[in-house]
Amino acid sequence: MRQHYRHVLMCTGPRCTENGQQAEAMFKQLGQAIDACAGLKVKRTRSHCFAVCKEGPIMVVYPEGVWYRKVDASAVQRIVSEHLQGDVPVEPLIFHRLGAGDVCSESST
DSSP, X not given: OXXXXXXXXXXXXXXXXXXXXXXXXXXXXXXXXXXXXXXXXXXXXXXXXXXXXXXXXXXXXXXXXXXXXSOOHHXXXXXXXXXXXTSOOOGGGEEEEXXXXXXXXXXXX
16 A cells, blocks of 8 residues: 555445436546645545435545535545645535534535
8 A cells, every 4th residue: 555644535325426426426536636646645545425415425534534525526626736735624615524523614504
């Protein structure tokens, strides 16, 4: 296994989006975006369900424990460039943080 500093889990289960097709496409795009960043040491793993159905695709970044919801192509690019590369979580896309509970932001209400 390659060395990594962050681990990104993404739900690709069938209930997040219609038959999981959008989630699977976002998972593939996530891998391409990570691979396109030389030196970025991030492991990604497919997960079946985070039990937050109808808010998916869900993406969780560890070790920070930041949960993103409704991840689309634009969100994948922002999360990779701002959070994974720039070390700054994408606040408008966050809905949960470990230890803090749910986070309400202007875009999620």
